[in-house]
Amino acid sequence: MGANLQTARRALTSSHLITTCATLAALVIFVSMGNQVFSAAFGSRPADETLRVAFILNIAIILFGWRRSKDLKQALEAQERAEQLAFEGAFVDHVTGLANRRQLMERLTEAARESRPSTLLLLDLDFFKNVNDLHGHVAGDQVLRNVADTIKANVPETSCCARLGGDEFAVILHDSDPRAVDEIVANITSGISRPFSLDRVVVHVSASVGISEVGPDKSPEDCLRRSDIAMYSAKRAGRNCSVWFDDQMERELFARTELEDDIRQGIAAGEFIPYFQPQISLETGGLTGFEVLARWDSPDRGLLEPDSFIQVAEASGLIGALSMSVMRRALVESRDWPADLKVAVNISPVQFRDPKLAQQILKIVTEVNFPPQRLEIEITESALMEDRDIALSTIESLKNVGVTISLDDFGTGYASLSQLRSLPFDRIKIDKSFVATLLGDPQSSAIVNSITSLGKALHLPITAEGVETNEVKDQLSEIGCSEAQGWLFGKALPAMKVRELLKLSDPAGDAPNQELPDTTERRDRHRRAASGQRAPR
Numbered sequence: 001m002g003a004n005l006q007t008a009r010r011a012l013t014s015s016h017l018i019t020t021c022a023t024l025a026a027l028v029i030f031v032s033m034g035n036q037v038f039s040a041a042f043g044s045r046p047a048d049e050t051l052r053v054a055f056i057l058n059i060a061i062i063l064f065g066w067r068r069s070k071d072l073k074q075a076l077e078a079q080e081r082a083e084q085l086a087f088e089g090a091f092v093d094h095v096t097g098l099a100n101r102r103q104l105m106e107r108l109t110e111a112a113r114e115s116r117p118s119t120l121l122l123l124d125l126d127f128f129k130n131v132n133d134l135h136g137h138v139a140g141d142q143v144l145r146n147v148a149d150t151i152k153a154n155v156p157e158t159s160c161c162a163r164l165g166g167d168e169f170a171v172i173l174h175d176s177d178p179r180a181v182d183e184i185v186a187n188i189t190s191g192i193s194r195p196f197s198l199d200r201v202v203v204h205v206s207a208s209v210g211i212s213e214v215g216p217d218k219s220p221e222d223c224l225r226r227s228d229i230a231m232y233s234a235k236r237a238g239r240n241c242s243v244w245f246d247d248q249m250e251r252e253l254f255a256r257t258e259l260e261d262d263i264r265q266g267i268a269a270g271e272f273i274p275y276f277q278p279q280i281s282l283e284t285g286g287l288t289g290f291e292v293l294a295r296w297d298s299p300d301r302g303l304l305e306p307d308s309f310i311q312v313a314e315a316s317g318l319i320g321a322l323s324m325s326v327m328r329r330a331l332v333e334s335r336d337w338p339a340d341l342k343v344a345v346n347i348s349p350v351q352f353r354d355p356k357l358a359q360q361i362l363k364i365v366t367e368v369n370f371p372p373q374r375l376e377i378e379i380t381e382s383a384l385m386e387d388r389d390i391a392l393s394t395i396e397s398l399k400n401v402g403v404t405i406s407l408d409d410f411g412t413g414y415a416s417l418s419q420l421r422s423l424p425f426d427r428i429k430i431d432k433s434f435v436a437t438l439l440g441d442p443q444s445s446a447i448v449n450s451i452t453s454l455g456k457a458l459h460l461p462i463t464a465e466g467v468e469t470n471e472v473k474d475q476l477s478e479i480g481c482s483e484a485q486g487w488l489f490g491k492a493l494p495a496m497k498v499r500e501l502l503k504l505s506d507p508a509g510d511a512p513n514q515e516l517p518d519t520t521e522r523r524d525r526h527r528r529a530a531s532g533q534r535a536p537r
Contacts, residue, residue, distance in 0.1 A: 091103035091106075093162070093163040095141050095144055095145065095163065096144055096145050096147075096148035096163045097145075097148065098148050098151075098152075098161045098162050098163045098169070099160055099161065099162035099163075100162060100163065100164070101162065101164045101165065103160070103162060104160060104162040104164070104170055104172070104220075105220045105221075105224075107160040107172055108120065108172065108214060108220035108223055108224075109220055111172060111174070111214050112214060112215065112216050112218065112219075112220070112223075113216070115215075115216050116174055116175070117174070117175055117176075117213075117214075118172055118173060118174050118175075118213075118214040119172070119173045119176055119181050119211060119212070119213055119214065120170065120171070120172055120173075120211070120212050120213075120214050120223045120224070120226075120227045121170060121171040121172075121173065121181075121185060121188075121209055121210070121211055121227065121242075122164075122168070122169075122170050122209065122210045122211075122212075122224070122227035122228055122230070122231045123151070123168070123169040123170070123171070123188070123192075123207045123208070123209050123231070124167060124168050124169075124207065124208050124231055124235070125143075125147065125167035125168075125169075125192070125205050125206070125207055126205060126206040126207065126208055126235075126239040126240060127204065127205055127206065128140065128143065128167040128205050131143050131198075131203050131205065135198060135201065135203070139198050139199075139203070142198060143196060143198070143203060143205060144163070144167065146196055147169065147192055147205070147207075148161070148163065148169070150188060150191040150192050151169060151171060151188055153191070154184060154187040154188045154191060155171055155173065155184060155188075156173070156174070156176075158174050158175075159171055159172060159173050159174065160172040169207075170224075170227070171188075172214065178244075181211060182242070185209050185211065185242045186242075188207065188209070189206065189207050189209060189240060189241070189242065192205060192206060192207045193205070193206040193207070193240055206239060206240035207240065208231055208232075208234035208235045208239050208240065208241065208242075209231060209234055209241070209242035209243070210226075210227040210228060210229065210230030210231025210232070210233065210234060210242070210243055210245065211227060211230055211242055211243065211244045211245065212226035212227040212230060212244070212245040213245075226245040226250070227245060229245060229249050229250060229253055230243045230244060230245035230249060231243070233249055256312060259309065259312050260312055260316045260318070262298065262300065262301070263296075263309055263312060263313055263316070263318055263322065264316075264318060266296060266298060267318065267321050267322050267325055270325070270329075271296055271297050271298055271299075272294055272295070272296050272297075272322055272325055272326050273294075273295050273296075273297055273326070273329060273494070274292045274293070274294065274295070274326050274327075274329050274330035274333065274495065275292070275293045275294075275295045275492035275493060275494055276290035276291070276292060276293070276330070276334070276343075276492060276493055276494075276495065276498050277290060277291045277293055277485055277490070277491070277492040277493075278290055278485060278489050278490045278493075279291060279342075279344070279463065279483055279484070279485045279489075280483065280484055280485065280489045281482065281483055282473065282476060282477040282481055282482060282483060282484055283477075283482065287341065288340075288341070288342065288483055289341045289342035289343060289344060289374075289376070290334070290341065290342075290343055290344070290498065291344040291345075291346070291378070291485060291492075292326065292327070292330040292343060292344065292345045292346070293305075293306065293346075293492045294306050294310075294322070294323075294326045295492075295494075296308070296309055310348070314348055314350045319348045319350050319351060320350075320351050320354065320360075323345075323346075323347065323348060323351060324360060324361075324364065326345075327345050327361070327364055328364050328367075328368060330343060330345065330495075331343065331364060331365065331368045331370040331375070332368050332370075333495035333498075334370075334495070334498075335368060335369065335370045335371070336504070337498075337502060337504065338502065339371070339374065341374070342374050342375070342376050342404070343374055343375055343376065344376040344377075344378050344406065345375065345376070345377055345378065346378045346408065347377055347378065347379055347383070348383075349379075349380055349382045349383035352379065352383040352390060352391050352394060353390065354390075355390050355393065355394075357394050358393070358394045358397035358398050359397075361377070361398065361403070362397070362398070362401060365401075365403075371402075372401045372402040372403045373402040373403075373404075375403045375404070376403070376404045376405070376406055376426070376427070377398060377403055377404070377405050377406070378405075378406045378407075378408040378429065379391070379395075379405065379406075379407065379408060380407075380408050380409050381407065381409065381410065384423070391423075392423060395423060395424060396424070399424055404426040404427065405424065405425050405426050405427075406425065406426060406427035406428065406429055406463070407425045407427070407428050407429065408429045409429065409431040409465075410428045410429060410430055410431060410451060425460060426460070426461075427460060427461050427462075427463060428451060428454075428455050428460050428461075428462050428463070429462075429463045429464075429465055430448055430451050430452075430462060430463070430464045430465065430481070431465060431466075432464075432465040432466025432486070433466075434447050434448050434451075435448065435464045435465060435466045435467060435472060435476070435486075436466050436468070436472075438472055438475055438476070439471060439472060439475060448464070448476070448479060448481075449479055452479045452480045452481055453480075455480075456480060461482040461483065462480070462481045462482055462483070463481070463482065463483040463484065463485065464476045464481045464483070464484045464485075464486075465484075465485055465486065466485075466486045467484040467485065467486030467487075467488045467489070468486050468487045468488050469488060470488065472488075473488060
């Protein structure tokens with residue numbers, strides 16, 4: 001389309017040039033002939049008839065040429081406007097007026113071809129989704145234009161500023177040393193993070209920035225990918241900051257991507273299994289239940305604890321499938337254990353964003369025929385901060401069928417007394433960080449005492465996590481904690497070890513359990529691992 005417009009413009013330009021030249025020639029002839037005609041008219045010798053006719057025709061040619069030249073000029077101007085509109089449609093972002101992704105990629109190609117020292121900034125707005133959700137997309141577009149103005153105001157005129165789509169922007173800086181780049185980026189992020197007045201409300205956004213160098217050995221796609229990797233590193237570093245790309249980031253990204261793929265395959269293969277940590281009554285010393293802890297029995301990586309995979313599972317959206325598969329297996333394994341032993345299962349704050357979470361849990365409980373009164377769901381304080389209404393609805397739905405709810409890691413988040421009073425919790429669990437320093441840190445001791453007193457006032461039993469010595473156990477018992485768990489009472493055990501502890505017979509011998517995931521793929525992966533092969537990708 002652009003080539004056709006340029007061809008048409010060249011044709012119009014040529015026609016306009018020819019017409020103008022012809023008109024100028026006719027004017028020269030007009031002047032020359034005019035002298036002869038007027039001399040004959042005012043002189044004694046009569047003018048030649050042919051000369052008069054030629055003179056009149058020359059006037060007609062001049063008028064026609066002038067008219068034709070005017071029309072061609074208007075057509076040429078219209079053609080130029082059409083080319084400008086085509087350029088804007090192909091190379092300009094219509095919301096902000098900045099360059100779009102296509103123009104940015106061409107400018108990156110030019111910078112690499114010219115071996116011009118350049119730097120690529122990739123900016124992603126933080127919390128922009130809140131603006132669209134709360135105030136609508138028209139308001140969001142106003143914020144985008146404000147961000148575009150801020151970027152343009154803080155970069156040299158030779159820079160290429162672009163909006164890549166959504167809330168993502170890019171800038172190519174030429175001939176700037178790293179210190180100058182850092183100063184420019186600091187000015188941009190400072191300007192974007194200032195409160196922005198929108199009608200009668202004030203909105204707040206910030207920007208995470210990834211920075212990479214542009215060079216002749218890097219394609220535009222490589223430059224953009226490197227800045228993108230650095231930008232997400234800035235997101236993980238806390239947002240509203242900038243990070244320069246380095247090769248270590250790329251290696252970490254590949255490792256993270258490989259881990260995510262393995263988690264996805266591991267869920268399908270049934271490699272994530274429950275381990276059970278004993279919970280003990282501090283009053284009687286008897287066993288009261290178990291907390292379910294996920295373990296990854298990977299053929300390639302070995303037996304891994306949650307710290308190795310939970311964060312990636314949450315970030316990649318796999319935590320729901322992983323958690324539900326472990327819960328199903330735990331409930332199947334423990335349903336024939338003594339009826340007075342509860343089974344506590346942790347739920348990630350990410351899962352509490354799903355309004356169907358209660359339905360998913362109750363579906364598993366029903367399908368495996370597990371007594372709901374024996375199930376305890378543990379939620380953290382941060383889950384309450386995500387969406388209190390969804391959390392309350394989930395809690396009430398579970399409690400309606402007899403499932404109990406405990407508030408996990410209490411003291412590390414933001415739960416207020418009003419939340420404890422309004423949300424129907426059945427238990428409070430003190431975070432192990434306070435329990436571990438109970439005897440040597442007066443502040444930890446004061447916090448544990450306060451939480452225990454609070455539990456007594458609200459008639460809520462208190463469980464202490466991370467108990468590793470008898471001295472800590474005795475102190476907790478004296479304070480008034482009702483239950484405890486930790487290495488002092490035993491590490492987390494697989495289901496068969498728990499059965500041995502409880503002196504229970506094996507369930508159904510070696511017959512396959514139809515309620516657990518098919519482990520054919522898992523066995524195949526173990527065979528591949530034994531032969532030194534990795535799973536296909």
